[in-house]
Amino acid sequence: MKKILAVFGTRPDAIKMCPLVLELKRRESIEVKVCLTGQHREMLDQVIGIFGVTADYDLAVMREGQDLSDITSKIIDGITPILQKEKPDIVLVHGDTTTAFAAALAAFYLKIPVGHVEAGLRTYRIDSPYPEEFNRRAVSLISTFDFAPTEAAKANLIGEGKAPERVFVTGNTVIDALKYTVNEASHSSGRLVLLTAHRRENIGEPMRNIFSAVKRVAEKYDDIKIVYPMHPNPAVRSIAEEILGDCDRVELTEPLDLVAFHTLLAQSYCVLTDSGGVQEEAAALGKPVLILRDTTERTESDSLMLVGTDEDNIVREFERLLEDEELYNTMKNAPNPYGDGNASARIADIIERI
Ligand code: UD1
Numbered sequence: 269m270k271k272i273l274a275v276f277g278t279r280p281d282a283i284k285m286c287p288l289v290l291e292l293k294r295r296e297s298i299e300v301k302v303c304l305t306g307q308h309r310e311m312l313d314q315v316i317g318i319f320g321v322t323a324d325y326d327l328a329v330m331r332e333g334q335d336l337s338d339i340t341s342k343i344i345d346g347i348t349p350i351l352q353k354e355k356p357d358i359v360l361v362h363g364d365t366t367t368a369f370a371a372a373l374a375a376f377y378l379k380i381p382v383g384h385v386e387a388g389l390r391t392y393r394i395d396s397p398y399p400e401e402f403n404r405r406a407v408s409l410i411s412t413f414d415f416a417p418t419e420a421a422k423a424n425l426i427g428e429g430k431a432p433e434r435v436f437v438t439g440n441t442v443i444d445a446l447k448y449t450v451n452e453a454s455h456s457s458g459r460l461v462l463l464t465a466h467r468r469e470n471i472g473e474p475m476r477n478i479f480s481a482v483k484r485v486a487e488k489y490d491d492i493k494i495v496y497p498m499h500p501n502p503a504v505r506s507i508a509e510e511i512l513g514d515c516d517r518v519e520l521t522e523p524l525d526l527v528a529f530h531t532l533l534a535q536s537y538c539v540l541t542d543s544g545g546v547q548e549e550a551a552a553l554g555k556p557v558l559i560l561r562d563t564t565e566r567t568e569s570d571s572l573m574l575v576g577t578d579e580d581n582i583v584r585e586f587e588r589l590l591e592d593e594e595l596y597n598t599m600k601n602a603p604n605p606y607g608d609g610n611a612s613a614r615i616a617d618i619i620e621r622i
């Protein structure tokens with residue numbers, strides 16, 4: 269028996285790790301245990317509830333307005349005795365969160381091999397996304413096994429000197445997650461635009477620009493409706509409520525559970541987002557995306573367009589997408605490079621073999 273400890277703790281890493289945990293549980297040669305860091309709370313609990321994943325450990329580190337040093341130190345302190353007790357053969361972490369970085373570091377100090385799911389994404393700008401570019405590069409320094417979602421991600425890792433025989437291209441497990449949530453009832457309905465925004469480097473002026481641009485376009489086109497499930501971060505909410513609160517065609521909601529969010533995504537006309545995972549999901553569902561960031565590590569799909577955080581530029585590109593049918597159709601029909609929904613099975617096969 270191989271013992272695997274899967275560690276995650278935010279909404280996005282939970283969405284992308286739950287399908288893998290369920291797949292590992294189906295394998296007879298693997299014993300899998302789950303340690304939640306609780307970096308997020310309501311948003312995390314919503315996700316694991318949908319997948320029916322239960323936790324063996326929960327570090328419960330979330331506090332309102334927590335800073336990055338607090339999260340990091342609490343996770344290292346909390347997980348170290350669990351690693352010492354469980355002595356797993358491999359610790360699995362996901363992506364670029366502080367949870368992934370801190371858990372990988374704690375495993376490294378105890379000389380426990382780390383497997384990195386969604387490895388190799390890069391902008392090569394340490395400040396964008398912040399602090400995620402640091403987190404994922406730091407995990408790559410530590411990890412023994414890298415599960416890269418695409419060939420481009422693998423190429424980044426090889427370019428950084430990682431051993432090719434331990435870098436596996438598997439697809440992204442977020443596409444596996446869609447199999448649990450998107451059903452036949454999900455179909456397009458009018459010109460619904462889905463908006464998400466939460467990145468730390470956008471909080472402040474860039475986020476004000478984003479919301480002001482959205483407001484200008486919403487007030488100009490009476491055939492669109494924009495839905496923005498707000499991130500719980502109070503710093504994000506106060507800007508959203510101030511700028512978009514009185515805008516009739518923009519609906520501000522609480523974070524949606526994953527089934528509701530994927531249903532809305534499948535029904536939408538296009539997406540505006542600074543999220544990472546939403547870019548991949550939208551590409552898989554044929555929804556054009558305007559990326560509200562200066563950089564993106566998702567460079568493989570022609571359905572994604574980087575528009576930055578300049579107000580006039582967002583307005584211009586958003587209007588172009590609403591008016592230029594040829595552009596819209598080209599983006600909508602671009603192939604999905606992020607996987608076929610079998611990434612978890614590939615990763616589980618590899619873990620059984622190594
Ligand atoms: C984190 C990740 C980011 C990921 C994002 C997804 C890091 C450094 N950042 O950023 O990579 O894109 O999650 O959402 O790991 N809060 C709640 N309830 C929750 C979750 C958050 O109230 O369930 C509030 C709290 O006030 C918290 C704040 O949101 O302090 C920020 O949460 P935090 O995990 O620090 O950062 P995110 O911006 O969510």
Ligand code: UDP
Binds near residue numbers: 279280464530542544
């Ligand atoms: N998501 C959700 N409810 C929402 C908004 C997003 O379930 O109201 C899901 C979405 O489907 C995607 C993930 O959250 O899988 C993206 O997480 P987020 O944008 O918080 O983080 P990132 O991917 O940028 O790290």
